[in-house]
Amino acid sequence: MQTFLNKRLFKMKTFNFFAKMLFVMSAVVLSACSDNGDDNSGGGGGTTEQILFGDGTQIGNGDQEFTIKESHTLKKGTYVLKGWVYVDAGATLTIEPGTIIKGDKATKAALIVQRGGKIMAEGSATAPIIFTSNQAKGSRKPGDWGGVILLGKAKNNGNVMTIEGGPNADHGGSDDTDNSGVLSYVRIEFAGYPFKEDQEINGLTLGSVGSGTKLDHIQVSYSNDDSYEWFGGTVSAKYLVAYHGWDDDFDTDNGFSGKLQFLLSVRHPKIADYSLSNGFESDNNKDGVATTPFTSAVFSNVTFIGPIxxxxxxxNTTQYITGGDMFPDNGSKLGTFQAAMHIRRNSRLNCFNSVAVGFPVGLILDNEKGTTQTAATDGNLKLQNLYFAGMTILGSDIxxxxxxxxxxxxxxxxxxGKPSFSSTFFRLTANNNKVYDNISDLKxxxxxSLIASPSYAPSADSPLLGAAAFTDAALQSGFDKVSYVGAFASxxxxxNWLAGWTNFDPQNTTY
Incomplete structure (x- = not known):
């Protein structure tokens, strides 16, 4: 009997030991994601939802349908994002300053914030939040992972739409003040994996994101598609950087109507897309139909640095534009550069107080679909107080x-025998635009971007200083009334709003 009792006691102690160890291990895994004080029962018998796997540093389970259904806080640390991770309606993913999230190449990782979901990614100048490639330093390429997608309930001109790039996620609605959270002091690097031909997720994709959302101090580098693309929505933004992207830098579609100020676009002369790369590419919609709301975003104080x-x-040939060390060999096709601004398909984009240098074409107002030129003539598309320098040609209409x-x-x-409508419109006296033959004329x-210490700011004797104007009605709210043209005063x-949080050599950074 005593032997039996001793064996029973040993088994009970062993069971209790492993039970305690299991509890401790579960607590370690889940402690990295606190519940923000929310009730995270989720209807699953009172258990907290698990979003971290392995050793507690993997986000998502690696498939393309993983959904975060409850609110979590991701503590400062380094994590690997695997597969497609959706933040569901009603859930908030909070990411602490200084956190690094590495997108997994094998599982084509992407973070998708659904309509009604939120992301609270608020870094700082000294502790930015970084989304980057999980590949080793020195071997990172554009398209190593998917990217970041924010979806909201604001208006677009296509009703409820499925976002491009492959995810099973819709955007759109009637709430123009919708709030998808915060992206502030955030870097997104080496995103844009091509899930299918011509179906890449952009570095940062914004679908019908509402004005309640905060976007500022964001850098997208080496995206394998557009650096930024807005599909409808009303969200505004300040202090955006598009660096060495593959396709367009700032792409606006489907009735986007936000206000944007202080933007920097920098091209790498060996990286351009088959579809032709532009600074701005803007459509009302893919067919150029005059549906409302029109794409009518207002930009001010943008600096575009082209390849020339x-x-x-x-x-500007494919023999020269090779992708260099950044060619991903993932199905993406290299091409050539086109325009600083390509506005087409009934877009009514507006841009003020901005400077562009070194593109094959300065401006294209394209009437192939829709009546973009009529919008310009009627004053519904405004391009004023712009400074162009070092363009091969000022304008083209095709x-x-x-x-x-x-x-x-x-x-x-x-x-x-006549110059393009685009160049004639640009030179209209009423637009107060300036054209310089040489980039150096702007001082x-x-x-x-190929030298060790570039600076995109004006010298003290630059004609950009003291040249800004904020008299147009479109600029009366939501803009800082500065005196200079372009993104920088000096x-x-x-x-220098780039200081501290940006990184122009992510290929060689140890994360």
């Missing part, structure tokens, strides 16, 4: 055409 002038041997000749249909030359400090510490 950064490399003395630059040639996509993929590098001739400054008049076209009214966006397909054929109407009159080869930017060091506008070359490169002095007090004026």
């Amino acid at each position: 002038g950064q490399d003395a041997s630059f040639a 996509n993929k055409n590098y001739l400054d000749q008049l076209s009214t249909d966006g397909k054929t030359i109407s009159d080869a 930017l400090k060091q506008p070359n 490169d002095a510490a007090a004026d």
